[in-house]
Amino acid sequence: MADNISAARRGDGHRVTRVTSYDVARQAGVSQSAVSRCFKPGASVSKKMRARVMKTAEDLGYQPNAIARSLITRRSNMVAVVISRQTNLYYPEVLVQLSQRFSERGVRVLLFTLERESDIDVMLDQILQYQVDGVVEAARLSGPQIDLMEKRGVPLVFYNRSLKDRRVNSVCCDQAEGERSLVNGLVAAGHKSFGLISGPEDSAVSVERTQGALERLTELNIKSVTVVPGDYSYESGVAGLLDLKARMGKLPDAIICANDVMAIGCLDAARHQLGVKVPEDLSVVGFDGVGPAQWQSYDLTTVRQPVRRMTEAAVSMILERIEHPELPPERRTFSGILIDGGSARMA
Numbered sequence: 001m002a003d004n005i006s007a008a009r010r011g012d013g014h015r016v017t018r019v020t021s022y023d024v025a026r027q028a029g030v031s032q033s034a035v036s037r038c039f040k041p042g043a044s045v046s047k048k049m050r051a052r053v054m055k056t057a058e059d060l061g062y063q064p065n066a067i068a069r070s071l072i073t074r075r076s077n078m079v080a081v082v083i084s085r086q087t088n089l090y091y092p093e094v095l096v097q098l099s100q101r102f103s104e105r106g107v108r109v110l111l112f113t114l115e116r117e118s119d120i121d122v123m124l125d126q127i128l129q130y131q132v133d134g135v136v137e138a139a140r141l142s143g144p145q146i147d148l149m150e151k152r153g154v155p156l157v158f159y160n161r162s163l164k165d166r167r168v169n170s171v172c173c174d175q176a177e178g179e180r181s182l183v184n185g186l187v188a189a190g191h192k193s194f195g196l197i198s199g200p201e202d203s204a205v206s207v208e209r210t211q212g213a214l215e216r217l218t219e220l221n222i223k224s225v226t227v228v229p230g231d232y233s234y235e236s237g238v239a240g241l242l243d244l245k246a247r248m249g250k251l252p253d254a255i256i257c258a259n260d261v262m263a264i265g266c267l268d269a270a271r272h273q274l275g276v277k278v279p280e281d282l283s284v285v286g287f288d289g290v291g292p293a294q295w296q297s298y299d300l301t302t303v304r305q306p307v308r309r310m311t312e313a314a315v316s317m318i319l320e321r322i323e324h325p326e327l328p329p330e331r332r333t334f335s336g337i338l339i340d341g342g343s344a345r346m347a
Helices: 002-010 021-028 032-038 047-060 066-073 090-104 117-129 143-151 175-188 204-219 234-248 260-273 307-323
Strands: 078-084 108-114 134-137 156-159 170-173 193-197 224-228 254-257 283-285 302-304 331-334 337-339
Touching: 021 032, 021 047, 032 047, 078 090, 078 117, 090 108, 090 307, 108 117, 117 143, 134 307, 143 156, 156 307, 170 175, 170 307, 175 204, 175 254, 175 283, 175 302, 175 337, 193 204, 193 234, 204 224, 224 234, 234 254, 234 260, 254 260, 260 283, 307 331
Parallel strands: 078 108, 078 134, 134 156, 156 170, 170 331, 193 224, 193 254, 254 283
Antiparallel strands: 302 337
16 A cells, blocks of 8 residues: 555656545545544644644645635635735734734635735725635725625735724724823923824724824823825925924924824934924934834834734634634724833823
8 A cells, every 4th residue: 555655756758647635545544534633723633643743744745725725614624814005114024923813723814015005995806806805905895895894704804994984894903092091191292383194094093093183182282283295104294394394484392203204204304304303302202112212212102003913803803713713894903102202291
């Protein structure tokens, strides 16, 4: 029996026959289902059997066929992750965390990257063609687009996004709460005039952050507030600082940026182009808690998102709904962590 399988592997100048799970099962003296369990992460199987099956598989050169398995289980064991390129430094960390957690559960990530969140129309058809088991969406979707996903039976979890007029599965950082904590500290430290550099108009996160800051400034009766547009990039942080100075006739006491990357650009421009002392003459804050924000040269005051907890929640939520599609929509909200750095005077 072993000689027959080996001959099939060696071949005689013709096409080599692929070793199957049946070959492994016959050689190891177990069932095909036992072989499958040995290669399935987390499956119940004894250490002795797993060792015997793995040794046999190695001897025969057997490798499980993921495509064939998906035809049997009617699952691709792939989850699509959709992000926008405008998110810059924050989402690489999110992607690493998502990939690690899905891999631990035997699921692979299929990444789709949008130039802008509003480009999702073009991407949806491609996502559905790959027959993914679910989608983690870090971009916005319209009502009809969500309807399409539901009609196709594809579970959907929004990452750091939610809809006010519809119940959807979502994992979010409380953007408004984070902005309120930044504004509270800045106002308590005596800042009277504020500039805001917003993010892309089609980014729900940017809108929530800007609105959260504006609402809290209004509640605290701060009159001098100017908002300029940005696009989450370093360059727009530089341009936003110069734009604020031109519109206001001078720099404000504090600048609130919709993300850390723009805040870093704003800091560099203030120090190196305008010669402004930070935080003595100008306070700058961001949002996200990306790695470079904590470098000594920036020491940015910001709100750090709990990425590890949020990605774990997103993975658990999507896998639960793949197994149990009847589960109702759920929203899990996490508080950000205020990082009191050296880029702003806070109280």
